[in-house]
Amino acid sequence: MLVVSPGDEIYRGYCLEQVAAAYDVVLLTGTAVSWEKPYVIDHAVVDLTDPDATLAAGQALAARHPLSGIVTWDEWNLVPTARLAHVLGLPWPSEDVMNNCRNKATARGLFAHHRVPSAAAMRARTLLEAGMAAMTLGYPVVIKPAAFAGSIGVRRVDRPEDLPDAVEFAAAGAARSREDTSMLVEEYLDGPEVSVECVTHHGHTTAVAITRKHLGPAPYFEEVGHTVDAADPLLDQVAPVAAAAVRALGITDGIQHVEMRMVNGTPRLIEVNGRIGGDMIGHLVRLATGIDLPRAAADIACGSTPDLTQTRHEAAGIRMLHPDTSGTVTARHITQPFAAHTPWLRQIEWLCEIGDPLRLPPEGDLYTARAGFYIVTGRTTAEVTEHLDLVADEITLVTTEDC
Numbered sequence: 278m279l280v281v282s283p284g285d286e287i288y289r290g291y292c293l294e295q296v297a298a299a300y301d302v303v304l305l306t307g308t309a310v311s312w313e314k315p316y317v318i319d320h321a322v323v324d325l326t327d328p329d330a331t332l333a334a335g336q337a338l339a340a341r342h343p344l345s346g347i348v349t350w351d352e353w354n355l356v357p358t359a360r361l362a363h364v365l366g367l368p369w370p371s372e373d374v375m376n377n378c379r380n381k382a383t384a385r386g387l388f389a390h391h392r393v394p395s396a397a398a399m400r401a402r403t404l405l406e407a408g409m410a411a412m413t414l415g416y417p418v419v420i421k422p423a424a425f426a427g428s429i430g431v432r433r434v435d436r437p438e439d440l441p442d443a444v445e446f447a448a449a450g451a452a453r454s455r456e457d458t459s460m461l462v463e464e465y466l467d468g469p470e471v472s473v474e475c476v477t478h479h480g481h482t483t484a485v486a487i488t489r490k491h492l493g494p495a496p497y498f499e500e501v502g503h504t505v506d507a508a509d510p511l512l513d514q515v516a517p518v519a520a521a522a523v524r525a526l527g528i529t530d531g532i533q534h535v536e537m538r539m540v541n542g543t544p545r546l547i548e549v550n551g552r553i554g555g556d557m558i559g560h561l562v563r564l565a566t567g568i569d570l571p572r573a574a575a576d577i578a579c580g581s582t583p584d585l586t587q588t589r590h591e592a593a594g595i596r597m598l599h600p601d602t603s604g605t606v607t608a609r610h611i612t613q614p615f616a617a618h619t620p621w622l623r624q625i626e627w628l629c630e631i632g633d634p635l636r637l638p639p640e641g642d643l644y645t646a647r648a649g650f651y652i653v654t655g656r657t658t659a660e661v662t663e664h665l666d667l668v669a670d671e672i673t674l675v676t677t678e679d680c
Contacts, residue, residue: 278575279335279344279367281305281358282325282351286312287626291560292350292553292571293317300345300575303338305331305361318342325354335361346578350532350553350571355379368578370528370551377526378551381461382423384526388546391525394518395546398463407444408437410462417465419498420444422451422458429642433465433496443496446639466538466545471511472503472554473519474562475533476573476583482523482533483585484516485570486562488554489658490536493599497638499646502665504594505561506658507587511539518544526551532574534558557595557652564593564623564654591654593623594661596669598648603637604676606630609648612671621664625651635676648674 278300283293290312296302297316304313304320313320319341323334338344347367349358355375362369377383381398388395399410400423411418411434420443421431430450432443447460470490476483487509493499519535526549534554536547552574553559559570567588576583600606606629616622627649629635636645651668655661 278302278579279305279338279347279365280317281335281347281349281361282307282354283313284351287628288555288557289350291557291563295569295571296348296575299572300579301342303342303344305335305338325357328357328360331357332361332364335365339365346575346580348574348578350559350574352379352550352552352555355551368530368580370531374527375551378528378549380423381421381548382459384548385461385463387525387527388522391521393521393525393546394544395522396464396466398461401444401460401462404441404444407460407462408440411437411440414462414464419463419465420447421461421463422447423461431498432639433498435496439496442639450642466540466547468538468540468545470536470538470547471515471544472558473512473515473535473537474505474554474558474570475519475523475535476570476577476585477523477528477530477533478577478583480524480529482520484512484519485568485585485587486566487512487515488558488561491596493638499599499638499643500556500597501599502594502596503556503558503561504592504658504661505558505565506592506661507566507590508592509658515539515544518546522546522549530577532570532577556597557650561593561595561652564652565589565591591656592658592661593652593654594658594665595650595652596665597650598672598674599637599646600635600648600674600676602676602678603635603640604678606633606635606648606675607677608673608675610673611651611668615668615671619668621654622668623652623654625649625668634679 304317307325321334359372359375385398401407417435430447434443451458472488474486489504491502493501534550573583653664
């Protein structure tokens, strides 16, 4: 199995570990191998932003090992992986299909064409174009980069006077994209946000879990937590819409993280990500249901039928740790006796050290705002929420505002 861009150990280590438990893994990575060593039999380090270098390195690995499949869970490498898979003759969605997922404007057009309930949207490159789009769609609107992720550059705009700042914010995010530097102006979908974790095999999509999302303060869309419940009654309602969105983009195989909002109780599409959800969502799915999404992705890539048998009937949740204000970290810890004697506290990770700066939006984004996260389990969503709150009471995070 060729894995392209394993990601960092904290957020994506579980993916590589689970794939390596079933397959011999060779790795194509942009950084020196460290934590990945126990899980791989060979690797190549290459600049993954260089298409020619990536293809050459992938071909060199293929010459040394008989590859059965290729997979990535890295949003930024969905298209390069499609390109490499085509050259190596390995099953993987085409480059066009991955571009459909990566580009929100393209996806919106396909959703509309296939009558998948979505948000009305218009592309913009300038403040003037954004203003005309906002007037056409009607406030409030959402301004976002056409091809990015992680809610970077995404902002709600409630009135015309707030539009210039929002366009500047979105344009800064769009400028970081490798593929499309335009912006998208969208109808604001007012309602709870969820994602549907899907497995598609030979054109049939199975919704294996639904993730309830928790967002930070408006007007930004910073994701601050997620919960997954194996018995969530909403799954049956949203599953057909998620499957329709996957079909509209031309996806026939793989794992999808389908984001939507419930508007007056009706699901409306935000976007489809052609990979396992971030923020440890795949791990939450396993804790709650027993279904192993990284293993399913690898099985599909190698032409096997994935095992989607639900072996657990529990709930799990993650909460991101953010400071109250931007500044320098002066204290961060969890009460140790509590952490040591609480079996449902499955994991706590710090992403910062004392003295590190933390920057909240609009100055920062998810890469600069998060101090860490923790994961808990429980029998139901209500119990998970209670557990998340109990842990919060045992955590100290202090920042000092910069002068």
